Amino acid sequence: MTKLSGTKLFALTAAALMATSAAAFAGDAEAGAKEFNKCKSCHMIASADETIIKGGKTGPNLYGVVGRPVASYEGFKYGDGILAVGATGKVWDEASLIEYVADPTAYIDTHGGSGRSKMTFKLKDGTNVVAFLATFSTMSDEGASDEGSEATETMDDDMDETKGQEHNQEGEQKQEGEHTQSGASN
Numbered sequence: 001m002t003k004l005s006g007t008k009l010f011a012l013t014a015a016a017l018m019a020t021s022a023a024a025f026a027g028d029a030e031a032g033a034k035e036f037n038k039c040k041s042c043h044m045i046a047s048a049d050e051t052i053i054k055g056g057k058t059g060p061n062l063y064g065v066v067g068r069p070v071a072s073y074e075g076f077k078y079g080d081g082i083l084a085v086g087a088t089g090k091v092w093d094e095a096s097l098i099e100y101v102a103d104p105t106a107y108i109d110t111h112g113g114s115g116r117s118k119m120t121f122k123l124k125d126g127t128n129v130v131a132f133l134a135t136f137s138t139m140s141d142e143g144a145s146d147e148g149s150e151a152t153e154t155m156d157d158d159m160d161e162t163k164g165q166e167h168n169q170e171g172e173q174k175q176e177g178e179h180t181q182s183g184a185s186n
Helices: 006-024 029-038 080-087 094-102 104-110 127-134 143-185
Strands: 051-053
Touching: 029 127, 080 104, 094 104, 094 127
Parallel strands: none
Antiparallel strands: none
């Protein structure tokens, strides 16, 4: 058995966790749009400029919920439990939203609040709905998302460069093979 140094073990563990977490939250936004029909009886999605999905007002507007502090939508009357979670400084991300929609009361009880949630609906698997909601994230207006875009562009450029190198190597190998074959047939 090979013994790994602490640094190598940490790097491998971190890489595995990042790959796992990315796959775990990779929902289908298109499917989530259809699944959101269950949610719109209580929730709307509306920016300051337009109503994207007209829905109920029993729950808060979900425009920009990914990246927004918990229980912070102005003008909505939240319950004491979710307000206590919000007071901890928690911000909605994909993982926390998926956990919340699966069992809102359990989420409140395990994240700094207590008592029943006003949201009684439970969504068995909220991955797709959360992916859909993430498309309306206001984070794209901030630097964090821009950095991600730059990183994606850099990765794409690197991949294109690598593909170009591979293509050149394949061409060289093919030419070498043709020269060998033509030499063998003479």
